[in-house]
Amino acid sequence: MPSTRILVHGGASPDFWRQATAEVRQQAHRGLQAACAAGAAVLQRGGPACAAVCAAVVVLEDDPLFNAGTGAVRTSAGTLELDAALMDGATSRSAAIAGVTSLLNPIDGCRRMLEHVRPIFMWGPHAERRCLELGAARRVTDGPVPGDAYAAGTVGAVALDAQGQLAAATSTGGLAGKMPGRIGDTPVIGAGTWADGSCAVSCTGDGEFFIRRAVAHTVATATSGESPTAVLARVLASVQQLGGMGGIIALRADGQLAAGVVDGDIARGWWSPESGHRSGLLAGDPWPEA
Secondary structure (H helix, E strand, C coil), rough: CCCEEEEEEEEEEEEHHHHCCHHHHHHHHHHHHHHHHHHHHHHHHHCCCHHHHHHHHHHHHHHCCCHHHHCCCCCCCCCCCEEEEEECCCCCCCEEEECCCCEECCCHHHHHHCCCCCCEEEHHHHHHHHHHHHHCCCCCCCCCCCHHHCCCEEEEEEEEEECCCCCEEEEHHHHHCCCCCCCCCCCEECCCCEEECCCCEEEEEEHHHHEEEEEEEHHHHHCCCCCCCHHHHHHHHHHHHHCEEEEEEEEECCCCEEEECCCCCEEEEEECCCCCCEEEECCCCCCCCC
């Protein structure tokens, strides 16, 4: 059985990472590696993949650099509408929320919902009320959320635990200036987030096109016949044909992991006992090995 490992992303962008200052890039590397460290700590003590991806995504939600949680961007009306999803490959259970406004960590809300059979998918104030009832924390702020200064991208994580089980988590503030009520691929199980017994996937980019291609599920079902890197390239090419851009991270049950992007760059970080903590932002930076 392959050793435990975790792979995270901090969003895909056509130009953000290329134009970012050295200071911002260093902050991104620190954030990605901190997220991997949080997830790795869960895995190293024998915890499940589902807990590991949540721990990693909470770190990224708390980092104002990334477009999720604390750093989430605003809609065209100046409001916050946060989306998140979690899927446990061991049980095929999932939980997703969309359009919440004041949860401190949307992925933690998903984690709490996952412990119950129903409902799987909730929206807006109803989702928020349910998560708060289950013990999720409310955001406390005296001023505007500081996300608009960066808006680097959606965040996500995939992990493999010591029992050989997989999980995936994704969280986002959505597109900057989006129409209020717009929901992208992140909380749509099978489009932006997927995990089963063979593969875990988290996506970032132009959500409408990822929904149309059911990207996360498509990647998961295709990886058994070819390398995950090749699958990501092929599926992303189909997104590009529709006019979309974005990126994907994937992790197979045999331990093979991959990250890919089309028409931009994807922030990625990963950890395994063999590689330690690593991260990359641009094409010339390190990539996880298939």
